[in-house]
Amino acid sequence: xxxxxxEARGISKRxxxxxxxxxxxxxxxxGEVYGLIGPNGAGKTSFFNVLTGLYSADQGEVRxxxxxxxxxxxxxxxxxxxxxxxxxxxxxxxxxxxxxxxxGRHIRLHTGVxxxxxxxxxxxxEEADTExxxxxxxxxxxxxxxxxxxxxxxxxxxxxxxxxxxxxxxxPRLLALDEPAAGMNATETAGLRALIEKLRGDGMTVxxxxxxxxxxxxxxxxxxxxxxxxxxxxxxxxxxxxxxRVIAAYLGREAADA
Amino acid sequence: xSADPKLKARLGIALIxxxxxxxxxxxxxxxxxxxxxxxDFALLYVMLALGLNIVVGFAGLLDLGYIAFYAVGAYLYxxxxxxxxxxxxxxxxxxxxxxxxxxxxxLGALVAGLFGVMLGAPTLKLRGDYLAIVTLGxxxxxxxxxxxxxxxxxxxxxxxxxxxxAAAQIGGHALNRPLELFGVMVPGVHLQYxxxxxxxxxxxxxxxRLQDSRLxxxxxxxxxxxxxxxxxxxxxRNVKLLAFGLGATFGGVAGGLFAGFQGFVSPESFxxxxxxxxxxxxxxxGMGHIPGVxxxxxLLALLPEALRWGAVPVQQSLFGKxxxxxxxxxxxxxxxxxxxxxxxxxxxxxxxxxxxxxLAAHGEAA
Ligand SMILES: Nc1ncnc2c1ncn2[C@@H]1O[C@H](COP(=O)(O)OP(=O)(O)OP(=O)(O)O)[C@@H](O)[C@H]1O
Ligand SMILES: [Mg+2]
Numbered sequence: 001x002x003x004x005x006x007e008a009r010g011i012s013k014r015x016x017x018x019x020x021x022x023x024x025x026x027x028x029x030x031g032e033v034y035g036l037i038g039p040n041g042a043g044k045t046s047f048f049n050v051l052t053g054l055y056s057a058d059q060g061e062v063r064x065x066x067x068x069x070x071x072x073x074x075x076x077x078x079x080x081x082x083x084x085x086x087x088x089x090x091x092x093x094x095x096x097x098x099x100x101x102x103x104g105r106h107i108r109l110h111t112g113v114x115x116x117x118x119x120x121x122x123x124x125x126e127e128a129d130t131e132x133x134x135x136x137x138x139x140x141x142x143x144x145x146x147x148x149x150x151x152x153x154x155x156x157x158x159x160x161x162x163x164x165x166x167x168x169x170x171x172p173r174l175l176a177l178d179e180p181a182a183g184m185n186a187t188e189t190a191g192l193r194a195l196i197e198k199l200r201g202d203g204m205t206v207x208x209x210x211x212x213x214x215x216x217x218x219x220x221x222x223x224x225x226x227x228x229x230x231x232x233x234x235x236x237x238x239x240x241x242x243x244x245r246v247i248a249a250y251l252g253r254e255a256a257d258a
Numbered sequence: 259x260s261a262d263p264k265l266k267a268r269l270g271i272a273l274i275x276x277x278x279x280x281x282x283x284x285x286x287x288x289x290x291x292x293x294x295x296x297x298d299f300a301l302l303y304v305m306l307a308l309g310l311n312i313v314v315g316f317a318g319l320l321d322l323g324y325i326a327f328y329a330v331g332a333y334l335y336x337x338x339x340x341x342x343x344x345x346x347x348x349x350x351x352x353x354x355x356x357x358x359x360x361x362x363x364x365l366g367a368l369v370a371g372l373f374g375v376m377l378g379a380p381t382l383k384l385r386g387d388y389l390a391i392v393t394l395g396x397x398x399x400x401x402x403x404x405x406x407x408x409x410x411x412x413x414x415x416x417x418x419x420x421x422x423x424a425a426a427q428i429g430g431h432a433l434n435r436p437l438e439l440f441g442v443m444v445p446g447v448h449l450q451y452x453x454x455x456x457x458x459x460x461x462x463x464x465x466x467r468l469q470d471s472r473l474x475x476x477x478x479x480x481x482x483x484x485x486x487x488x489x490x491x492x493x494x495r496n497v498k499l500l501a502f503g504l505g506a507t508f509g510g511v512a513g514g515l516f517a518g519f520q521g522f523v524s525p526e527s528f529x530x531x532x533x534x535x536x537x538x539x540x541x542x543x544g545m546g547h548i549p550g551v552x553x554x555x556x557l558l559a560l561l562p563e564a565l566r567w568g569a570v571p572v573q574q575s576l577f578g579k580x581x582x583x584x585x586x587x588x589x590x591x592x593x594x595x596x597x598x599x600x601x602x603x604x605x606x607x608x609x610x611x612x613x614x615x616x617l618a619a620h621g622e623a624a
Contacts, residue, residue, distance in 0.1 A: 052489055078491030086489075092482035095475075103479045107491030109472045113500070116471035117464050127471070170491050 011060035020046040035220035053077040083172035101134035104169025157188035300559035301454040307539040307555035309508025315546035317501040318481025323397025327506035329528035331366035331513025359426040370510025378502030419524025544606030
């Protein structure tokens with residue numbers, strides 16, 4: 001078994017009286033689609049926020065590809081190769097779809113103030129390359145025809161796709177998706193599933209929070225379950241599905257029988 | 259009939275170029291040279307508004323103390339191009355410093371830029387109202403310093419201000435003196451106009467280039483959603499400091515030009531109302547949209563002068579007497595304009611294309 005790409009050890013996070021995360025440890029292998037499920041308020045999004053640096057952890061550390069992540073410093077974590085989407089879509093509303101993806105390239109670009117003002121050959125090349133790559137990513141998620149539309153004018157499902165394209169623009173090795181299917185209809189969900197399959201096929205490691213149990217169980221290689229900030233299970237879907245604690249806390253009887 | 263768009267654009271630029279070149283002569287001949295002076299001031303405001311636009315319009319950071327950087331540039335120029343220091347500190351300055359303009363302006367830009375970063379650093383975590391209050395305080399602190407730094411050592415000459423500031427010299431010719439060119443006498447205000455215009459065009463150029471770059475996109479991203487910007491890998495601290503610093507730089511240059519133009523600076527030119535005025539230029543014109551901001555600056559710079567010029571005769575002929583003095587009328591109209599624009603054109607008089615599309619779409623939906 002190869003060393004895990006990401007290994008969280010003993011992560012705890014408290015908000016006032018709420019223990020959002022309690023000693024959570026989990027490890028994600030390169031190339032797998034890893035599901036994170038649990039009831040509302042279980043701490044799934046909080047885990048994402050710690051992982052991507054938006055929150056610092058009270059305790060614990062995350063190792064990513066052999067090094068310790070600088071928790072609390074999101075731009076450095078993005079630079080190390082973790083990108084995310086948000087549960088409540090957070091696009092740059094006044095920008096076009098294309099520009100949103102171009103912003104995602106920021107950390108991989110080098111043009112500074114002088115380069116931008118003088119538009120040096122290097123800056124010009126970088127800008128052209130950024131635009132070409134942004135178009136390619138929009139094509140990859142299937143919305144290149146909307147490149148010049150303002151982000152807020154896209155349909156809900158397309159906004160979710162745009163967020164994925166923007167995250168991919170940072171050249172991540174781990175893509176963390178926070179409830180990407182929330183609010184999608186059946187067709188859109190099927191499209192999303194195909195997109196995640198395509199990502200897996202292209203070697204991307206995906207961490208997926210999702211309430212759509214069928215989607216998670218059908219798609220993920222392994223699944224972890226959070227409840228009241230604690231990890232109560234971590235295994236392949238078939239085992240997690242039958243775990244009595246998971247059934248009691250989250251799935252209920254029918255899901256286990258399904 | 260549709261002409262080649264590139265050709266059309268070139269033609270447009272050429273026409274604007276010609277109009278800008280003959281403007282002082284046309285204005286001088288029609289309204290008199292005091293109006294050329296007003297146009298000169300409008301150019302200074304364009305520079306200020308474009309500088310503030312980087313902070314407020316692009317990066318979305320509400321700054322109510324922007325005029326402080328104008329003050330820094332103006333006082334730096336005043337100290338380095340007037341006899342004040344030599345009079346106040348004869349032991350230190352045997353002769354009055356007379357720095358050439360090509361050295362003073364970049365220095366003013368640099369120092370103002372440093373002040374911008376200084377203001378930015380402690381406010382990085384603040385947003386909206388809190389940021390506005392802190393920057394407002396900063397602007398006032400600078401003004402109060404200028405007012406009181408005449409004791410124990412007389413650096414700024416306090417409320418009296420500094421006078422006898424030398425006009426900018428180019429090629430050995432002071433710009434406040436007329437110059438004979440090809441047998442035509444070109445007045446000083448016209449020369450200042452061309453000098454200001456050149457620098458304004460430079461500022462516009464820099465703004466356009468920055469806007470269409472990785473940095474311009476990062477500013478707008480922070481304005482639109484700071485959390486998402488951070489998650490996208492933008493170092494928001496550095497990018498915000500850059501906005502504060504670069505915005506302040508333009509203020510510093512405009513301040514230097516102002517000092518050389520007036521020949522006199524005093525703290526009362528740099529009050530809160532001036533900061534608010536520049537902010538209104540940005541907001542009324544179209545936040546974050548360079549042509550809109552230029553339009554806002556020109557309109558608001560000309561409005562009070564047009565009122566001063568027209569209000570008295572119009573009221574005389576209508577009512578036989580002056581009911582409202584031009585100064586009160588200015589504030590009144592200004593307030594009305596602000597309310598009207600915010601109600602019917604919330605994105606400004608000339609918003610950027612994307613925002614306009616957004617407004618249009620809302621209109622259709624309604
Ligand atoms: N910034 C915050 N400040 C205070 N409390 C927070 C904060 N973020 C999360 N919490 C609390 O932490 C707990 C876990 O929330 P979290 O958003 O991580 O849950 P979740 O598993 O993502 O739930 P959902 O499925 O509803 O998205 C909740 O009780 C929530 O109220
Ligand atoms: Mg959540």
